[in-house]
Amino acid sequence: xxxxxxIKEALADLTFSSDTxxxxxxxxxxxxxxxxxxxxxxxxLMRLEAEGVxxxxxxxxxxxxxxxxxxxxxxxxxxxxxAKNQGLKAxxxxxxxxxxxxxxxxxxAFTLDKQSDFxxxxxxxYLDDRxxxxxxxxxxxxxxPGLTExxxxxSITTIFQDDYQVKVSHEQSDIIVTALPDNKAExxxxxxxxxxxxxxxxxxxxxxxxxxxxxxxWLHSAIEMRVQSN
Amino acid sequence: xxxxxxIKEALADLTFSSDTxxxxxxxxxxxxxxxxxxxxxxxxLMRLEAEGVxxxxxxxxxxxxxxxxxxxxxxxxxxxxxAKNQGLKAxxxxxxxxxxxxxxxxxxAFTLDKQSDFxxxxxxxYLDDRxxxxxxxxxxxxxxPGLTExxxxxSITTIFQDDYQVKVSHEQSDIIVTALPDNKAExxxxxxxxxxxxxxxxxxxxxxxxxxxxxxxWLHSAIEMRVQSN
DNA sequence: CAGTGGTCTAGACCACGAT
DNA sequence: TCGTGGTCTAGACCACTGG
Numbered sequence: 001x002x003x004x005x006x007i008k009e010a011l012a013d014l015t016f017s018s019d020t021x022x023x024x025x026x027x028x029x030x031x032x033x034x035x036x037x038x039x040x041x042x043x044x045l046m047r048l049e050a051e052g053v054x055x056x057x058x059x060x061x062x063x064x065x066x067x068x069x070x071x072x073x074x075x076x077x078x079x080x081x082x083a084k085n086q087g088l089k090a091x092x093x094x095x096x097x098x099x100x101x102x103x104x105x106x107x108x109a110f111t112l113d114k115q116s117d118f119x120x121x122x123x124x125x126y127l128d129d130r131x132x133x134x135x136x137x138x139x140x141x142x143x144x145p146g147l148t149e150x151x152x153x154x155s156i157t158t159i160f161q162d163d164y165q166v167k168v169s170h171e172q173s174d175i176i177v178t179a180l181p182d183n184k185a186e187x188x189x190x191x192x193x194x195x196x197x198x199x200x201x202x203x204x205x206x207x208x209x210x211x212x213x214x215x216x217x218w219l220h221s222a223i224e225m226r227v228q229s230n
Numbered sequence: 231x232x233x234x235x236x237i238k239e240a241l242a243d244l245t246f247s248s249d250t251x252x253x254x255x256x257x258x259x260x261x262x263x264x265x266x267x268x269x270x271x272x273x274x275l276m277r278l279e280a281e282g283v284x285x286x287x288x289x290x291x292x293x294x295x296x297x298x299x300x301x302x303x304x305x306x307x308x309x310x311x312x313a314k315n316q317g318l319k320a321x322x323x324x325x326x327x328x329x330x331x332x333x334x335x336x337x338x339a340f341t342l343d344k345q346s347d348f349x350x351x352x353x354x355x356y357l358d359d360r361x362x363x364x365x366x367x368x369x370x371x372x373x374x375p376g377l378t379e380x381x382x383x384x385s386i387t388t389i390f391q392d393d394y395q396v397k398v399s400h401e402q403s404d405i406i407v408t409a410l411p412d413n414k415a416e417x418x419x420x421x422x423x424x425x426x427x428x429x430x431x432x433x434x435x436x437x438x439x440x441x442x443x444x445x446x447x448w449l450h451s452a453i454e455m456r457v458q459s460n
Numbered sequence: 461c462a463g464t465g466g467t468c469t470a471g472a473c474c475a476c477g478a479t
Numbered sequence: 480t481c482g483t484g485g486t487c488t489a490g491a492c493c494a495c496t497g498g
Contacts, residue, residue: 002467005412026483037469039269042484047423050409059476059484068406074304074459172458176298177407177425177450179280182235191485193277195407195425195450220407220425227457228402229304232486256464267488272465289465289495421466464496470489477483 007034007044012053024054024062050195052221058189068224069127073173078155079125088127092153095122095187099141099148106138109202110210117141121152124187131188132222138213156212166211171203177220184217195220237264237274242283254284254292280425282451288421298454299357303403308385309355318357322383325352325417329371329378336368339432340440347371351382354417361418362452368443386442396441401433407450414447425450 011024025033030041045062048054056062070086083090102118110116121137137156139147143166150159160166175197182192196217203212241254255263260271275292278284286292300316313320332348340346351367367386369377373396380389390396405427412422426447433442 004467028483037471038484039470040468043467047409050423050425052406052408056484060478061483073455073457076459170458170460172456175455175457176282176453177427178282179277193280195280197407223406225303225405226402227303227405228400229306230400234486258464267490268465269489270487273486286465290497291464461498462496463498465494467491467493469491472486472488474486475484477481479480479482 003034003036004040004043004047007036007041008047010034011044011048022064024064026061049221055194055219055221056191058185058191060189065221066128066130068222069132070224070226072226072228073175074227076157076168076171078157080155083127089129091126091129093124093126094153095124097121097148097152102138106213109213110140112140119144119147121156122187123152127222130222131190131219133216133218134184134187135214135216139211143211160211166205168203168211169206170208171201173202174200175225180217180219188219190219197223233264233266234270234273234277237266237271238277240264241274241278252294254294256291279451285424285449285451286421288415288419290419295451296358296360298452299362300454300456302456302458303405304457306387306398306401308387310385313357319359321356321359323354323356324383325354327351327378327382332368336443339443340370342370349374349377351386352417353382357452360452361420361449363446363448364414364417365444365446369441373441390441396435398433398441399436400438401431403432404430405455410447410449418449420449427453 007030024030027038027041027045031038034041045054049056052065052068054062055065069083069088071082079092080090098120099117100120101114101116102120104114106118107114107116118138118140123135123137124131125133125135144160144164147159150163157168160168177195178198180190180192180194180196185192185194197220199216199218201214201216202210203214205211237260254260257268257271257275261268264271275284279286282295282298284292285295299313299318301312309322310320328350329347330350331344331346332350334344336348337344337346348368348370353365353367354361355363355365374390374394377389380393387398390398407425408428410420410422410424410426415422415424427450429446429448431444431446432440433444435441
């Protein structure tokens, strides 16, 4: 068996008895401990990261992954409720909210022309204070005047419903595995290139009109999906 | 911008005009071309792999990814039908089929004791002759006597229905992103450690009895999910 | 057999975080 | 300021693929 495999298994077995709980020893410490080089140690670490056992914070170190959030893409349960049901603390941070002209792709999805204005909302979501998701939300200004004034660090669905009487009745999600883009990784204080789940979600009102175009990047080790079909 | 980022973007722009269509130049060629080292070139390649742009076959080289198979985890469409609808050629290869005592986890799922015998079926699935998935299927011998004699390189669901009058009426899928385990990677002629979608699917008959326990590993770049909710 | 990717060594410099 | 991870160099040997 290769050396990095050995290191990987040894690390997986470790109780990671470091100063900070959940934090792994530094790469140079591991290199000495296993009498190897940083390249090889990092190979082992990156495998464990790919498996979803550990994750890294940019220039800080490697950490053990907590358990994944279980999510059913069919159920329209909001993030806070979902987290609470699973004993996790949810938090949302609003990064930016501005009025823009959106990309062609998004205009087309809304069947609006390129002159239309959209709100563009960037948010980060945390579970137990760990950043796990970054999202972009687009919705037409016309339909949601004054949206910037609302409490955008809460549930958008609730705002739609309570403040605008818009009820989401149908949604479609496209889900792929890809690498976290560098600009998104930066917002999460993580490294680009790590596996992530990219979810493009379109939500429609009762008249089947698109009201909300949402792009989410989930840290792959933070989420698990469960779906039922009858 | 870092060198491997530059290389990554240059590679992404390339039309990959190599001998074999879809195959990238060798790592040493790229190293010369970009006046760098293999480590750095491989960093760029692995990023592209993580993004789902290219994949590698063990000791053969790097290849461009064809388009992903679109899959709705709610619909119970069989693999051949799904592929055909999307203009892809599906193929299944039976690796092994044997009678065993299954693991505790699986016995428990079936609510059978540890003495029960199961069929254990290993298969590989191909799209346009590219291996994209490896699976393990467990089902109780008691319920499917003589299953080994059937054409196990076709649809199991069809065999259940036609040969055993067992109709799958309900199923549950757990889906996570993880790394392809080395033993599975080997069966696919791929490298361990690449991102994959692991799907654990339990299928039930009309009496809500578990009939089929299925573990699938999909090459992450080969699949995309789309779900609707009402 | 030549060429490929898989693994590994033993260094180096940098930007950034913690202190 | 010191230690961290992020990036990079310039090699090496091996197992395996393909001709």
